Every structure is written in C-alpha cells, then in structure tokens.
Amino acid sequence: MSRIGKAPISLPAGVTIDVSNGNIVTVKGPNGELKQQVDPDLKLEIEDGILTLVRPTDQQRHKAMHGLYRSLVQNMVIGVTEGYKKELVLIGVGYRVESSGNLLEISLGYSHPIYFYVPDEIKVTTSMEKGNPPTIILECNDKQLVGQVAAKIKEFRKSEPYKGKGVKFKGEVIRRKAGKTKSA
Numbered sequence: 285m286s287r288i289g290k291a292p293i294s295l296p297a298g299v300t301i302d303v304s305n306g307n308i309v310t311v312k313g314p315n316g317e318l319k320q321q322v323d324p325d326l327k328l329e330i331e332d333g334i335l336t337l338v339r340p341t342d343q344q345r346h347k348a349m350h351g352l353y354r355s356l357v358q359n360m361v362i363g364v365t366e367g368y369k370k371e372l373v374l375i376g377v378g379y380r381v382e383s384s385g386n387l388l389e390i391s392l393g394y395s396h397p398i399y400f401y402v403p404d405e406i407k408v409t410t411s412m413e414k415g416n417p418p419t420i421i422l423e424c425n426d427k428q429l430v431g432q433v434a435a436k437i438k439e440f441r442k443s444e445p446y447k448g449k450g451v452k453f454k455g456e457v458i459r460r461k462a463g464k465t466k467s468a
Contacts, residue, residue, distance in 0.1 A: 289337060289339065292334045296361070298313055300313075307321060307326070309328065311357070313365050315366075316363075316425045318426060320356055328357075337357070369421065370421075372438060374417055374418040375443070379417070382410060382412075383408050386404060388402060398440055400437060402433055403429065406429065407423040408421070409421045
C-alpha cells in the first residue's frame with residue numbers, strides 16, 4: 285500500500301483544481317497555472333478543500349502510479365502557492381556570471397564564455413558580491429522545469445573532488461579526496 289498515495293492534499297485558499305476529460309489536472313493559484321495529465325485509471329476526489337487520489341485495484345502498476353501522481357499534484361499545488369527556488373554557486377578563480385533578461389553569460393575557466401538561454405517561465409537573478417562566490421538564483425512555479433535547468437547549468441562544469449572547483453547547489457557538500465602524497 286502506497287503511504288504517499290493515501291495522504292490527502294490540502295488545498296490552500298486561492299487554489300482551484302479542475303479535472304477535464306482525459307484526466308488533465310489544471311491547478312490555478314496566485315503564482316500561475318500548471319497542467320499535468322494523470323493516469324486515466326486513477327480518480328481524483330475533492331471534498332471540503334481536500335484532494336485525494338483513489339486507485340481502482342491493488343495491482344503493482346496502480347500502486348506505482350498512485351504515489352507518483354499524488355506527488356506530482358502536490359508539487360503543483362506548492363508551486364502555484366509558494367514556488368520553487370534553486371541557488372547555484374560557482375566555485376573557482378575567475379568564474380563569473382552575468383544575466384541580461386533570460387540570457388546567462390557564464391565564464392567557467394574555458395577559453396570562451398558559455399551563453400545559456402533560460403526558459404521564459406523561470407525568473408533568473410545573479411549576484412557577484414565581493415567576498416562571496418558568484419551565485420545564480422532560479423525561481424519558478426514548476427518544480428520539474430527549475431530542477432532540469434539547474435542540472436543543465438551544473439553540467440557545464442561539474443564539481444571536482446580535489447579542489448572543489450565547479451558549479452554546485454548552495455549547501456551541497458562535495459566529498460573531497462586527498463591529493464598525491466610524496467613517496468619516500
């Protein structure tokens with residue numbers, strides 16, 4: 285039995301959920317609108333501001349879909365009320381970042397700068413304060429999209445384990461390795 289799937293989703297004030305034909309769930313709130321197609325076997329029931337997903341049988345496939353789609357709908361509800369935020373930190377000498385609109389210009393020690401266009405749904409801010417490493421802040425109401433874009437930016441220069449240089453999430457701990465030792 286999926287414990288995640290059984291948990292009810294409480295709908296905050298100002299959030300509306302519509303289920304149209306084909307089981308397309310539309311969640312509207314103060315931060316925008318999100319859509320997700322839910323497996324047609326699952327039923328969504330809304331009572332007194334509480335949403336529950338009900339599966340028809342205890343088949344393995346239904347159990348797997350139950351927890352998955354409950355989490356996706358929960359993420360949509362959180363996204364339209366609070367939103368999601370990812371912070372990336374650039375660690376390394378000479379690493380810089382500038383943004384103009386949704387275009388990022390990132391210098392990561394290569395012979396050329398990297399130009400990366402962030403989708404319009406994501407709000408991008410950068411900071412280059414003295415004494416602190418350059419930071420990229422991504423904000424959006426879609427958890428999947430903001431995570432995918434952050435992973436793509438991180439892919440440009442992965443953090444290496446010897447000096448810790450590269451792009452990492454704020455608060456992420458990089459396991460460090462010892463360097464070479466002198467042999468006697």
